[in-house]
Amino acid sequence: MSLLLAAVAAGLGLGCLWLWRSRERYVARLRQLNAAIHDAAEKAAFGERIKLSGPVELAEIGDSVNRLLDALDAREQDRRRQQRLFLDLAASMPEVVLLHREQVLFANRAAASLLGVEPEQLVGRPVTDLVRPAYRALTRKRIEKLLAGEPQAEPVELQLINSGERGAWAEVHSTLIEFRGQPAILSIARDISYRKSIEATLGRSKQQAQFTLESIGEGVITTDTQGRIDYLNAAAEQLIGVKREQAAGKRLVELVSFVDEADRRDLGDPVGRALADRRRASVGRRALMVSPDGERELSVELTASPIKGPDGEVAGAVVIMHDVTEIRGLTQQMSYQATHDALTGLINRREFERRLEDALRVARNENSSHVLCYLDLDRFKAVNDSCGHLAGDNLLREISGLIREQVRESDSVARLGGDEFGLLLVRCPLDKARQIADDVCKAVREHRFVWQDKIFTVGVSIGLVEVAAESGSIRDLLAAADSACYVAKQQGRGQAHVYSARDEAAARQRGEIHWLGQLQTALKGDGFELYTQPIVSTTGRIADGPAAEILLRLHDQDGSLVPPRRFLKAAERYQLMPSIDRWVVRSTLAAIGQGQIRLPDERSCSINLSGQVLNDEEFLEFLVQCLDHSQVAPSRVAFEMNEAAVLGELAQARRFAGVLHGMGCQFGIDDFGSGIGSLASLRQLSIDFLKIDGAYTHDLSSDNINRQVVAAISRLARTVGFRVIAEQVEQEADFDALRELEVDFIQGNYVREPAPLGA
Known part of the structure; x- marks a missing residue:
């Protein structure tokens, strides 16, 4: 019996020894991963690879870190190429190029040379500083109209200030574009001083003017009263591709034709119109000059004016033409970027809603009908989570191409955000639209997405609704x-699925219609209430950084307080989050101004914003107005946004964060933790802090995985310049562990539970 007991005891001892050695190997691999990450973070060696064998969980963390390191250089190079493209195009142009509102946002060297300064010295100055006093009122009125969205006016002629006493005459073309998330004006000014001089002197002495005409860069043609050419300068010869000897006695439209670049519509004979109407005629702002064989096309601006003698009789016509191919290309590129999604090339949500508005107006005026389709990808998250955002981006591009192949030329395809798309089927019967939707579903279902050694199948669900009077x-x-x-x-x-009244009933069953009415009532009255939760520094008193987060509660009909998780889904579905965010911002700034929220030293108060404000063109302007009105210093306010929302709209988030920093506010990422690899994308943003998701900030004494993940995130964040906040901290042991891991700030119920203002 004693031998049996001894054998059992020996067996148990060997088992315990085996378990102890297995745990030691697992911990050793964790230490290996931590050391590799620490080494990469210390050296900022983002081109290196981390090699790690062992359990699947550790290998996945290693893969996430490697994806981060691989993506950093590619993202940075792409950003720099895009920036260089615009700067090189603008800098190489001899014309004055300005991006502005009332003040200058960007100026090229041609603009700066007018005042004899460097381009950077013009930024922030009023646009009217470049215009002679007599034209400043006209310039201000023109800017106001453009920023108000009024139809684009014809080019305006005015005098710019230069070193001469008379100034330089310029023809200014302006168009409204989007710049850093806000409307701005792109103005291109072409020197027309010679043309002004020509028009003033040609009627008196054509022979004297010819000496001047041969030396200028603009094409000049003169004709008799029948429109037959009697003179053209060297620049005109080069533009139309015909020698003056061959052109003499012919009409301009016999040598070239003018068509609209959009629809190839013939623009007629501008010289004939000028002579017949006895006033200036042009070919518009979208003219192409085409050679008779159709092999040569130039984008031109052309003006034909009658030449009047001393007695007021028309003696002929003068044509001034200018090659604007390069200028028009820049304008078209800026316009395209303002209306299209950078990732997929589809139109963006703003442009799609504009086209939907037009379609609705046509349906009401003409009693016609169209079909709106809302598309949501199925199983897209599985690709994003398992392979990273680069794979997700490639999948979105491929799906965009598939959708475009299934629709008609007249239809509009848009990316509305994330993995959601929109179709506008113009003048399409509902049964035909259903067939198109089924074809899209089939094409996506049969598509195989290959990424590295993995193959994925995804699907798409489509909702259709008729757009009628x-x-x-x-x-x-x-x-x-x-x-x-x-x-x-x-x-x-x-x-x-085609929309029916039963769908509204289904929405009511989900409870969203109930929340929709209650949220709308709360926005009109006092149905919301602000709470705060403190954020403490782990290193004692500091001068800056977030000191508290603003939390939102809704008063239910029975008087109880409802947390956001119960109503946010409905608010997002019905696009109410931008309105709720505005209410929170106004109320928070008022509370700070009235002393209800007290912030130590120069620390800030953090406001959580929804991802929907990234597509709200007016939200940043609203923030500026609120800060000005409240007199609260921008440095006392920070804004944070969910990690998934930021990564889903990365380009918009980059512009949003940049504008916030320009105002003096801070910007951070909330609920960080979908993968360490996402730091590769977030590094492109102007981020001040990120909050580690509460899933990683508990049980740190016993859960080595959580502990190592927090340590890795903290080290990498410090390398790229982010501060780290651990949220949802509930226990003293976790608080102490986070301090050891050198997390910068801690927030959670262990520090203090959320409390109403003034509590």
């Missing part, structure tokens, strides 16, 4: 299409 607003149409898409997903995904 009796339809409601754009928001109503989008909500109806979204509800129909939800029903399609509920019915099994990968299919299309």
Whole structure:
């Protein structure tokens, strides 16, 4: 019996020894990973690879870190190429190029040379500083109209200030574009001083003017009263490709033709119109000059003016033409970027809603109908989570191409955000639209997405709604299409569903219609209440950084307080988050100004914003106005946004964060933790801090995985210049562990539970 007991005891001892050695090997691999990450972070050696064998969980963390290191250089190079493209184009142009509102945002060297300064010295100065006093009122009025969205005016002629007493005459073309998330004006000024001089002197002495005409860069042609050419200068010869001997006696339209670059519509004979109407005629701002064989095309601006003698009789016509191919290309590129999604090349949400508004107006005026489709990809998150955002971006590009192949030329395809798309099928019967939607579902379902050694299949669910004369607003149409898409997903995904009244009933069953009414009531009255939760520094008293976060509560109909997790989904679905965010910002700034929120030293108060404000063109302007009105210093306010929302709209988030920093505010990432690899994308943003998701900030004494992840994130964040906040900290042991891991700030119920203002 004693021998049996001894054998059992020996067996147990060997088992314990084996378990102890296995744990030591696992911990050793964790230390190996931590050391590799620490070494890469210390050296900023983002081109190196981390090699790690062992359990799947550790290998996945290693892969995430490697994806981070691989993506950093590629993202940075792409950003620099885009910036260089615009700067090189603008800098190489001899014309004056300005990006401005009332003040200058960007100026090229040609603009700066007018005042004899460097281009950087013009930034921030009023645009009117470049214009002679007599034209400043006209310039201000023109800027106001453009920023108000009024139809683009014809080019304006005015005098710019230069070193001469008379100034330089210029023809200014302006167009409204989007710059850093806000409307701005791109103005290109072409020197027309010679043309002004020509027009003033040609009627008196054509022979004397010819000496001047041969030395200028603009094409000049003169004709008799029948429109037959009697003179053209060297620049005109080069532009139309015909020698003056061959052109003499012929009409201009016999040598070249003028068509609209958009629809190839013939623009007629500008010289004939000028002579017949006895006033200046042009070919418009989209003219192409085409050679008779059609092999040579130039974008031109052309003006034909009658030449009047001393007695007022028309003696002929003068034509001034200018090659604007390069200028027009820059303008078209800026316009394209303002209306298209940078990732997929599809139109963006703003342009899609504009086209939907036009379609709704046509439906009401002409009693016609169109179809709106809302598309949501199925199983897209699996690709993003397992392979990273680079793979997700490539999948979105491929799906965009598939969708475009299934629709008609007249239809609009847009990326609305994340993995959501929109279709506007113009003058399309509902049964035909259903067929197109089914074709899209089939094409996506049969597509195989290959990334490295993995193959994925995804699907798409589509909701359709008819756009007719009796339809409601754009928001109503989008909500109806979204509800129909939800029903399609509920019915099994990968299919299309046409909206019906039953879908609204389904929405009511989900409770979202209930929340919609309650949220709208809360926005009109006092249905919301602000709470605060402190954020403490782990190193004692510091001069800056977030000191508290603003939290939102909703008063229910029975008087109880409702946390955001219960109503945010409905608010997002019905596009109410920008309105809620505005309420929070106004109320927070008022509370700071009234002393209800007290902030130590120069520390800030953090406000959580939804991702929907990234596509709200007016939100940043709203922030500026609120800060000006409240007199709260921008440095006392920080804004944070969910990691998924930022990564889903990275280009917009980059512009948003840049503008916030320009105002003096801070910007941070909330709920960080979908993968360490996402730091590669976030590094492109102007980020001050990130919050580690609460899933990683508990059980740090016993959970080595959580501990190592927090340590890795903290080290990498410090390398790229981010401060780290650990949120949802509930226990003293976790608080102490986070201090040891050198996290900068801690927030959670262990520090203090959320409390109403003034508590």
